[in-house]
Amino acid sequence: MAETRKASRFIVPVAVAGVAAATIGLVPALAASGDPDLPEITAQQLIEKIAASDTQTLSGTFRISTDLGLPLGGLTSALGGIGGGAGGDSSADPSAKLTELVSGSHTLRIAADGPERQRLTLLDGSDEYSLIHNADDVWAYDSKSGEVFHEKAPADAGAPDAGKDAPKDKELPGTPKQLADEVLKAAGDTTSITVDGTAKVAGRDAYQLLIKPKQAGSTVASVKIAVDAANGTPLKFTLNSVEGGKPVVDAGFTKIDFSKPAASDFTFKVPEGAKVTEGAAEKAAEEAEGATGGPFGGELPGGLGEAFGLGAGTGEDGVNVIGEGWTTIAKLDTGAPAPRTDEAPKEVQGLLDSLGDKVDGPFGSGTVFKTKIVNALLTDDGRVYVGAVTKDALVNAANADK
Structure with missing residues (x-):
């Protein structure tokens, strides 16, 4: 433990200012060979389409690949897994488990039924990690260890892609909508936004919104967001670095269905003999009303927003x-x-x-x-x-x- 505490002194603080505001381009989409032939649309119209999207239900398979150019696995190992949350004694604790999304490639299954019910399952070979929000409860289950994590959900917990009224900082991490919302949350003269043709994503026709900094000195080369042509839901998000190579973040659906998922997708029964760890939010709620926190509270688990250059700490003291x-x-x-x-x-x-x-x-x-x-x-x-x-x-x- 002494070595771990000593090692923690050498973590470089990472608190990045919010992603820049954007100028709206007026270049219409032109279909390239082999891409869907869709009506022309301007960037302004496409952004309005995203803003008006009110997708409440969906299910599908999601793939996220992250390449920060940093051996995060080795760093985590060297620091003894520093960064876990209040339930850090449990391998099922979301605040620790979801940091895996910050590096490598991962396949997930996602289901959402409005702001009250969401399910995310992280697949790792024959093992699965499930995070389930159903009304007042958040459950997490790690099949590899057989451990369960339970926490009371904040009253305003939202869903991934659950619509324009859902609090962005309460959504499950890494979905194209959450990432797109962060990039498009403001407007200014530092960014060029155009429509860069069309594409097929998860079997859906989509427009591609291309975002580029106008300023020299940024490490961001471009952000590309594939937007469902029918309902305005972001289907894919790609963040590229000026260094080239693999995208820093490449996150998108490979399969998606916008029909209402079965209610059974959001039910959870503790397996017999499983160790159950109660999260800090529930413990605090037992002592006082109005306690908040947990995997849907405050910020993305594991500092994902900061790692992606989204979600700043610029308002904090100092x-x-x-x-x-x-x-x-x-x-x-x-x-x-x-x-x-x-x-x-x-x-x-x-x-x-x-x-x-x-x-x-x-x-x-x-x-x-x-x-x-x-x-x-x-x-x-x-x-x-x-x-x-x-x-x-x-x-x-x-x-x-x-």
Whole structure:
């Protein structure tokens, strides 16, 4: 435990400012060879179609692949699985389990019946992990360990793709709608938005919305959102880095059905002999009314929003915002010298050295820790500059902030 606590000091803080606002392009969709031949539509009209979408029911198979350019599995192992929630003693705890979606490729089954009932099943070979929200209860079951996690759901818990009135921060993580909503939540002059043809996604005709930063210095090359031509539901979300290669996030349905799922999809019975762990929200609710929290509360499990460059911490005390739009940088002054990597445990030291680039300038000296989308400059005097921007942009911001 002592080694784990020591290792935790060397985690680089990642709190990225919100994704930039967008300018609405007026380029109509043109069908390419082999793609659906759909009526022309402008980006403005397509965004209005997304906003008007009121999909309440769906079921389907969902595939998400994430490549941050960071060996998150090795980092998690080195840090002893730091980051679990209040139910961290259970392998079924969603706050720990769903961090797996931040790296690698995963197949999920999703079902939703309005804001009261949702089910997500993460498939891993013959093993399954299920997260079920049914009215007042949230259940999670890990078939590999046979453990169960139970928590009372907040009163306003929403569903993935459950409609425009569902609170975005209460949706299950990683669905195309949740990701699309984050990107399209504001408007401004820092972004180009156009319609980039059509496509077939999960057997559905779809328009493709293409979003690109206009500003130099962002690590985001583009965001592409495939939108169901019939009902405006986002079906696929792709985030590309200026580094090229595999997408940072490629999340989309491979099968989808918008009919009402069976009620049995949202029922759960504790298997005989299973260990049941009660979550913090339920324990608090037993002591006082109005307790909130749990896997649908506050923010996406496992910091997914931050890892994807979505959902900022810029409103928190101690965080200052530099710049605007896609090149926004969050600055945090820790007030303490940065830890020396040569003092870190061996399993952490090599990882930090491989991830970090030593830099210096008028600001002093420090280390830039890199992923394909989020970079962070940790100065030797304890300042942190972080954003979905290039290394040079971070150094320039630190120099200007001297």
